[in-house]
Amino acid sequence: MGYLKDERPTTIGVEGGWNLGAYHYKGSRLLEEYVAGLKHKKLTGSFCPGCARVIVPPRNLCGRCHRKMDGRKTVSDRGTITCFVVSPPIYKGKLKVLGMDPVEIGLVKDGQVVIPVFVKFDGSDSNTDTVLLNADPKDVHIGMRVKVVWAKELQGSLADVEGVEPI
């Protein structure tokens, strides 16, 4: 039991955990299908026979039509940026993503910015989140045409899509 040192005239701080430990999320098999496609440079979406929308990565249900999205469609690996943000420069030891330092693990160079984007791949109706690579932050704009940067060695995992780059 520990007490915080901040001034607390009428309360005390009581240390406590709020950790469930293991949680086994029940995932959809659709994600397996999606990553299996990535290995062959294929972006798989689900197709709703009710409203003809295509969602990438695939999702099982269409809330709009309140039905299962039974169909599949392969969409292009080229698309359009629908929105973006440019991060402040990232320096070593300043940021943790999933418990890791992105500079230390070589994801970004020291002092570099990161540009998260939403991309509407040609043939899809959804926003897919990824990062914009090989681009000058000053050039990025909504409507910018991009294509997938595929990993050198395709594993059939989400990491196969490293990001997108300007066409």
Next chain:
Amino acid sequence: MRRRVAIVGYAQSHHQHNMQKTREDMVFEVCKGALRHAGISREDLDTVITASTDFLDGRTISSVFVGMAAGAFLKDESKVEEDGTFALYYALMRVLAGTHDIALVEAHTQGSTMNAHQVSCFTLDPQFDRQIGVLNDIAAAALQARMYMNSHGVTDEHLAMVAVKNLSNAAANPWAHRKMAKVSVEEVLGSKVLCDPVRELMMSPVSDGACAVIIASEEKAREITSKPVWIEGVGSCQEAYIRDRDLGRLESLKTAARTAYKMAGIKEPAADLDVVELSEKFAHEELMAYESLGLCREGEGKRLIEKGTTGKEGKIPVNPSGGALGADPVCATGLVRVIEAAKQIRGEAEGCQVPKVRRALAHGQFGMCAQKNMVFVLGGNGS
């Protein structure tokens, strides 16, 4: 009530240990099922209320993930924490207010995704009980059972008899999880001691499951179905936290029942009710509930189970579906009781059907040792 409101459709999942469906798929199927049962479509819904807890769902603001599955796309939507009966209460208020006519209520838990008994520890007071570290829901229930048994000469056998009744009733229920047609008092007493006197078969199983109920204003209900199940009375009550209450009584259930009875015009519950569906998370809670619901005098709960009064063929059948001991998809459990009660009234209770049901009681609860209780009295002449 200034407006009459009826249950017009419902559906539940096959409650089970580890359902091979994602939460969203499970919710989608029961909501589709309830709409199909009512013979209406998603477009007819005015509001959608879901029930679960973020902790059990493993994500915060968890209704954003099930809303679409529940049919809430671009609709009025809200979420209630904990038991599905609380969500039904909320939906009822919306329809009574006249702002909505048709509401879908959905509740779910996938108990297999985490240790639900560990989650129960987070309901404990962090300043004291969690520091001491000796309590969880099972230990607290065992303390309560011991207290109640001590006051009224209730034995382990009495608790086992409740389990035998409910688990064998569950065997006839196609939706139940723990079905044991031939279970005996000896088998229950011989099951693993979790925390004396609570044995494994005296505690509800943690299930994966979901259910959905559709309610409508009188005008709409009569358009939708020839067998509306009217909500005649409702009562809700919460009592003090475990440390500050008489654990040997379910005082808040008593108050909730009294409120619901008054609204429904029930004077003698044992005579006026044809069937009762309880959310007994532990066997002893059912005996305590007999007394709180006024089915017998205080301390006489054991007599009802001894004489078979609450058996399927008894004078006042309790849990012909198997109750929570038969399946406990945590947040859905109370709303499943509402469905089971409505099924009895409509004559749709399959193997669990009790003859000539006009009036039924459904109970939901949440919190350690049944701290919060909700009672619905339903009526109709469908069957």
